[in-house]
Amino acid sequence: MSYLMSNYAPLAVTFAKGEGCYLIDTKGNTYLDALSGVGVVGLGHCHKDITATIQAQAGELLHTSNWYHIAHQEALAEKLCKLSNMDNAFFGNSGAEANEAAIKIARLHGYVNNIDNPAILTANQSFHGRTMATLSATGNDKVQSGFTPLVSEFIHIDFNDIDAIKAHTSNRNIVAIMLEPIQGESGVIVPKSDYLNQVQAICQANNWLLILDEVQTGIGRTGKMFAHQYNNITPDILTLAKGLGNGVPIGACLAKGKAAILFTPGTHGSTFGGNPLVCKTALSVLEVIEKYNLLDNATKMGGYLASNFQEKLSNSNKITQIRAKGLMIAIELNQDCTRLLNAALDKRLLINITGRSIRLLPPLIINQTEADIIIDTVCDLIGEL
Ligand SMILES: Cc1ncc(COP(=O)(O)O)c(C=O)c1O
Incomplete structure (x- = not known):
C-alpha cells in the first residue's frame, strides 16, 4: 500500500541514479532516457557542471x-x-x-x-x-x-x-x-x-x-x-x-x-x-x-533522428505521420500504441505515448550512438506492434 495520492500511475520501475542520457534502476539495469524526464533534463542527468x-x-x-x-x-x-x-x-x-x-x-x-x-x-x-x-x-x-x-x-x-x-x-x-x-x-x-x-x-x-x-x-x-x-x-x-x-x-x-x-x-x-x-x-x-554548443547539437541530432525515422519507417503501413522540430519528435501510428510504453521499458528505453503517437524528447547532449539506439529500438517496437 502507498501513502501517495493516486493522481499518478507510475510504471513498475524506480530509478536510483542518473548519468548523461542514462538512468539506472534500483536493480542495476540501465535505461536510455529518450524523454529527459518529460523535457526537463536537457543537459542529461547529473551534468557535472550543474x-x-x-x-x-x-x-x-x-x-x-x-x-x-x-x-x-x-x-x-x-x-x-x-x-x-x-x-x-x-x-x-x-x-x-x-x-x-x-x-x-x-x-x-x-x-x-x-x-x-x-x-x-x-x-x-x-x-x-x-x-x-x-x-x-x-x-x-x-x-x-x-x-x-x-x-x-x-x-x-x-x-x-x-x-x-x-x-x-x-x-x-x-x-x-x-x-x-x-x-x-x-x-x-x-x-x-x-x-x-x-x-x-x-x-x-x-x-x-x-x-x-x-x-x-x-x-x-x-x-x-x-x-x-x-x-x-x-x-x-x-x-x-x-x-x-x-x-x-x-x-x-x-x-x-x-x-x-x-x-x-x-x-x-x-x-x-x-x-x-x-x-x-x-x-x-x-x-x-x-x-557545449547544445543548440547546434539539438538541431543536428534532431535532424538525424527525424531523417532516420523517415527513412526506416517509410515502408511501414502503421505510420501516418512523423512530426519533428529539433529534439521534439512524434511518430504517429494508425492505431493506439499505449502498450508500447511497457514494451519500451522492457527494452530499457524511456519514451512517452500520447494516444496514437510515440513522443521523444531526448536530452540536448545526445550523441549519435544514443540516437541510433533510440532509432533501432523504436523501429523494433513499431515492427512488433
Ligand atoms: C507547454 C506546457 N506548459 C505548461 C506545463 C506545465 O508545467 P508544470 O508541470 O511545470 O507546471 C507543461 C507541462 O508539461 C507544458 O508542456
Whole structure:
C-alpha cells in the first residue's frame, strides 16, 4: 500500500541514479532516457557542471526571501531577457506558475484598458498546466473533467487556424492569446511556418498580448533557445520552466513593453520563486548550453533522428505521420500504441505515448550512438506492434 495520492500511475520501475542520457534502476539495469524526464533534463542527468554549481551554492546560500535583493535572480533575469529580447522577469517554481503569472498580467492588461470581463484565447489540444487557471486555459476536456466551474474566460480556438482567431477580433473583451509555439503534450503539433507571425500581427492590430508558453519548447529543445525565434518575433509574454533548471524546480514569466510594467509591488509573488539556488543553477544551465554548443547539437541530432525515422519507417503501413522540430519528435501510428510504453521499458528505453503517437524528447547532449539506439529500438517496437 502507498501513502501517495493516486493522481499518478507510475510504471513498475524506480530509478536510483542518473548519468548523461542514462538512468539506472534500483536493480542495476540501465535505461536510455529518450524523454529527459518529460523535457526537463536537457543537459542529461547529473551534468557535472550543474552538480558542481548546486553543491557550491548549497554551501553558500539556499534561500532568502524576495523581500531582499537576490543577486543570482537579477543576473538570471538579465541573461534570459538578453537571450529573448524581453524586458523583465518573474520567477516561480513550475510551468503552471509561470503561466499563472502570464494570465494575471493579461488580466491587468484588461484592467488598465477598462475591460471588465477579460477573455483570453487559447488553443484546442493545448496544455498549460494543472492549476485552476492553467487547466481552464488548457484545451483538453480530460484535464478539465471534474473541476468545474472553470476559471473564466478562456475561449478555445483551433491551433494553426488563423481564421479561427480572426473570427474573434470584434470581441472587445479579448486581452490576450496564449499559445505553445509547438503543442507538446498533444503530440508535437508543429504549425505552419508563418502561423506565429500572423498571430502576432493580429495581436498588434487589436491590442492583445501575445503570450507564448515555451515551458516545453524553450531552453534549446527545438534547436533554438526559444522556438519562436524561428519566426523572428518577440512575444509580449514568454513563459519557461522544464529545461531551465535541468531538474531544479524553476519557472519564469518574461514580459516586454506594455506587459512588463503591469506588476507592481504586492500584485504577485512566490515564497520560493527565484531563490539563490535555483537561479544560480539556471544560470549554469544557460552557460552549459552555450559552452557545449547544445543548440547546434539539438538541431543536428534532431535532424538525424527525424531523417532516420523517415527513412526506416517509410515502408511501414502503421505510420501516418512523423512530426519533428529539433529534439521534439512524434511518430504517429494508425492505431493506439499505449502498450508500447511497457514494451519500451522492457527494452530499457524511456519514451512517452500520447494516444496514437510515440513522443521523444531526448536530452540536448545526445550523441549519435544514443540516437541510433533510440532509432533501432523504436523501429523494433513499431515492427512488433
Ligand atoms: C507547454 C506546457 N506548459 C505548461 C506545463 C506545465 O508545467 P508544470 O508541470 O511545470 O507546471 C507543461 C507541462 O508539461 C507544458 O508542456
